[in-house]
Amino acid sequence: MAGNVTITYLNRNGGGFAERHTVPQGTTIKQFLAGREIDADNYTIRIVRGAQGGFTPTADEVLQEGDRLSCVPLKIEGAR
Amino acid sequence: MRLSKRKLMEVALSIRKRHFQNLLDEARQLRREVTAARRSRRRRAHLIQLARHYSLSYVLKKLKPEAMTLQPGNGGLPYITYDHRIMRSHLAMLKAQCREIHAEWKRIKAESVKPIAANLKTLLEETELVKESPLEVHWIVDNVEFDNVWIGDIEVTMNLEKFSVHAFNKSVDTDEKNGYQHPHVASDGHICWNGYDSDAQSYHMAGDFLAVKDMIDNLLRTYNPRSPYISLEDWENGTSTSCNECGERYSDDDLAYSERYGEYLCPNCRWLCEMCDDYVSEYDYDSDMNACKRCVEMESDICALCLERFWRRDLNSVEMLVVGKMETVPCCETCKEDYESRQESESNEKEENELEPERNDHADAESLLAPAVVLSTDTQ
Numbered sequence: 101m102a103g104n105v106t107i108t109y110l111n112r113n114g115g116g117f118a119e120r121h122t123v124p125q126g127t128t129i130k131q132f133l134a135g136r137e138i139d140a141d142n143y144t145i146r147i148v149r150g151a152q153g154g155f156t157p158t159a160d161e162v163l164q165e166g167d168r169l170s171c172v173p174l175k176i177e178g179a180r
Numbered sequence: 181m182r183l184s185k186r187k188l189m190e191v192a193l194s195i196r197k198r199h200f201q202n203l204l205d206e207a208r209q210l211r212r213e214v215t216a217a218r219r220s221r222r223r224r225a226h227l228i229q230l231a232r233h234y235s236l237s238y239v240l241k242k243l244k245p246e247a248m249t250l251q252p253g254n255g256g257l258p259y260i261t262y263d264h265r266i267m268r269s270h271l272a273m274l275k276a277q278c279r280e281i282h283a284e285w286k287r288i289k290a291e292s293v294k295p296i297a298a299n300l301k302t303l304l305e306e307t308e309l310v311k312e313s314p315l316e317v318h319w320i321v322d323n324v325e326f327d328n329v330w331i332g333d334i335e336v337t338m339n340l341e342k343f344s345v346h347a348f349n350k351s352v353d354t355d356e357k358n359g360y361q362h363p364h365v366a367s368d369g370h371i372c373w374n375g376y377d378s379d380a381q382s383y384h385m386a387g388d389f390l391a392v393k394d395m396i397d398n399l400l401r402t403y404n405p406r407s408p409y410i411s412l413e414d415w416e417n418g419t420s421t422s423c424n425e426c427g428e429r430y431s432d433d434d435l436a437y438s439e440r441y442g443e444y445l446c447p448n449c450r451w452l453c454e455m456c457d458d459y460v461s462e463y464d465y466d467s468d469m470n471a472c473k474r475c476v477e478m479e480s481d482i483c484a485l486c487l488e489r490f491w492r493r494d495l496n497s498v499e500m501l502v503v504g505k506m507e508t509v510p511c512c513e514t515c516k517e518d519y520e521s522r523q524e525s526e527s528n529e530k531e532e533n534e535l536e537p538e539r540n541d542h543a544d545a546e547s548l549l550a551p552a553v554v555l556s557t558d559t560q
């Protein structure tokens with residue numbers, strides 16, 4: 101689709117499957133997460149991008165075709 | 181240890197293949213469950229039909245609530261039971277899961293292996309390769325601390341071929357922590373995921389190892405006070421417990437619990453009651469009897485003759501005159517023997533005394549009665 105990019109988003113919705121999202125070209129991480137009510141301060145955010153590998157993006161990082169975005173909560177309570 | 185580019189690609193391909201295989205297995209399992217659910221639904225419908233045909237109102241009434249069905253019992257008699265597979269919602273959920281797996285299958289088929297290889301490449305940069313077969317990496321979650329309680333550096337090992345994660349504390353002597361490696365890691369290194377493992381497993385299966393690593397790091401840096409293996413207080417002070425007598429802290433192995441008195445006692449403050457085999461404090465211990473005061477009170481008595489205390493099982497009884505009345509009184513073995521021999525000798529003496537007059541008639545009466553016949557001349 102022209103003007104759009106498709107990314108994979110690991111959202112921890114219980115099923116563990118990754119979701120595909122098509123977003124307008126130029127969408128930043130901040131914009132993407134704001135739409136999902138995710139506060140970046142409370143998550144470990146990573147992008148895995150083709151040849152570049154995995155990295156922690158800045159809020160202004162623009163999403164690219166084929167990105168795999170994962171948001172893992174900082175507080176994960178274990179048990180016994 | 182490093183992986184060559186070629187090997188990295190091979191591993192990425194094998195992970196992708198494994199992902200396909202797992203999805204296939206899951207889809208097969210779901211199909212079996214759908215078939216079983218449909219069979220259960222058909223069976224129930226048939227049972228209701230039969231019950232209607234033969235006007236079995238009782239059976240109809242019992243089968244009326246949703247998901248109730250009949251099952252053959254052991255003695256051949258059927259019994260009414262609940263079968264969740266009959267629920268329409270159960271079947272709908274299975275179908276939705278099938279659709280989800282199918283969609284995932286299509287998605288990963290359309291994707292190249294590159295994201296998995298990129299994920300793996302970064303993971304290998306952030307961790308250290310331990311083994312190539314099975315592929316295993318490890319890393320350190322350093323300086324873990326909760327509320328100013330230092331937990332230490334935790335070494336995590338993750339198998340990339342199957343979901344297997346272990347964490348071990350590299351900084352502290354975990355023997356003092358009952359072997360626990362972390363408030364949420366058991367002594368064998370298993371992390372208690374508190375339900376997060378299903379997500380971690382799915383990520384692992386799809387080759388999203390960085391997400392799994394982030395989950396592990398974040399879990400090990402989070403303390404859940406509601407359900408730790410070991411509380412922060414115990415982590416800091418050790419798993420020792422205070423002796424209820426002296427208040428000193430001892431390891432659990434050194435303390436003994438008194439069942440009867442409900443307290444923990446250290447080796448210096450406890451005495452073993454030989455009667456009830458329980459430990460007691462000095463206050464509750466009778467050193468003369470080598471037993472607890474409660475046992476002494478319940479199980480012992482005083483010997484009526486020597487006035488010493490004995491266990492009831494060791495006491496005998498004798499019949500004796502007490503304030504002009506014959507009574508059975510407890511007495512110890514020695515006293516009983518003494519008493520009985522004394523009684524016997526007294527009785528013999530008495531018998532002998534009774535025999536004396538008779539003997540006087542025949543024996544040397546003169547010598548025996550001599551003092552009696554010494555009469556004064558006045559009397560004569």
